[in-house]
Amino acid sequence: MxxxxxxxxxxxxxxxxxxxxxxxxxxxxxxxxxxxxxxxxxxxxxxxxxxxxxxxxxxxxxxxxxxxxxxxxGRFPELLYQAKQPFADDLVQQLTWAKVLKEFDRGRLRTVVAQPPDDDDDARWRELGRLLQSLHRELASDALDFADVVSRGRNLEGFTETQRWQTLTALQQKYLSTLDGLKLWDRQTARRFAIQHGECELRKPL
Structure with missing residues (x-):
């Protein structure tokens, strides 16, 4: 149109x-x-x-x-493409991030969190989940994910956080696969996928 x-x-x-x-x-x-x-x-x-x-x-x-x-x-983008699964709400996203962090290998996790919380410190895990949720959304607003930071960082002189972002990439992939196992979609990732694959279409006068 x-x-x-x-x-x-x-x-x-x-x-x-x-x-x-x-x-x-x-x-x-x-x-x-x-x-x-x-x-x-x-x-x-x-x-x-x-x-x-x-x-x-x-x-x-x-x-x-x-x-x-x-x-x-805020709701308009979902009118431009066909959602194939229900979206995870904010709380589910946050809890999923927290679960992924808590279950992740502690050695690798220390490249992101210097002192991971104790296993029973659920409040702290959720706080970390909120931080990653926010970072995930911030990058997604520019149609980027954590892996993009790794690839682009290689071309930046003095970029020294490759390992950190590789760990974040692994966490993000685990987060998305966990949601997929629940038959849910991450809204920001769905929007990014629709843009990258040319699925956006407006069928009505706007």
Whole structure:
């Protein structure tokens, strides 16, 4: 689908301008059928407000509204590709990272964590799990994983953390295989896979 950007101006509140633009583009006579339109907004609150404005406009114009599909920026990527398995939620991701860390070879783990927690220190393992979860997400936001750091680091003069990132790569692979065993997907990895394999497609006006 070709991309065409429309600038709505700054003279009026953005959501009011957006509502009027949508009705101007898709309303026809007594009907405002927006069912095939995808709207992406910063927050759920903004989405609810836009819908309120659309309802008010259609009531005053005596039009029947079929509401658009409204989502947030954070949820939008999943509309661009087909998820093949359910996604692991934040807690499951964190606990999986903690489990992988706790079960990993202690000698290798010390290249990442100088003093691994005791086996019964679940709070500390979860804290470490949160740290790796955050690092995993940060790199995934740039379509990278831990193995990419290893390969790119080889080309950087003075890069001395190859062993550390190799261990992190092994942990990441174990994390993903553990989720796969649970028939779950990691959301960030699924997005990266979809981008790399050209699976992203927008089927509705955005």
């Amino acid at each position: 070709p991309i065409r950007c429309e600038f709505l101006g700054l003279e009026r509140p953005a959501l009011e301008s957006a509502a009027d633009y949508l009705l101007g583009q898709f309303a026809d006579g007594g009907a405002a059928d927006l069912r095939d339109v995808q709207v992406v907004l910063p927050s759920g609150r903004a989405g609810r407000r836009l819908l309120e404005i659309l309802v008010d406009r259609c009531e005053s114009q005596r039009r029947v509204l079929t509401q658009p599909n409204i989502t947030t920026v």
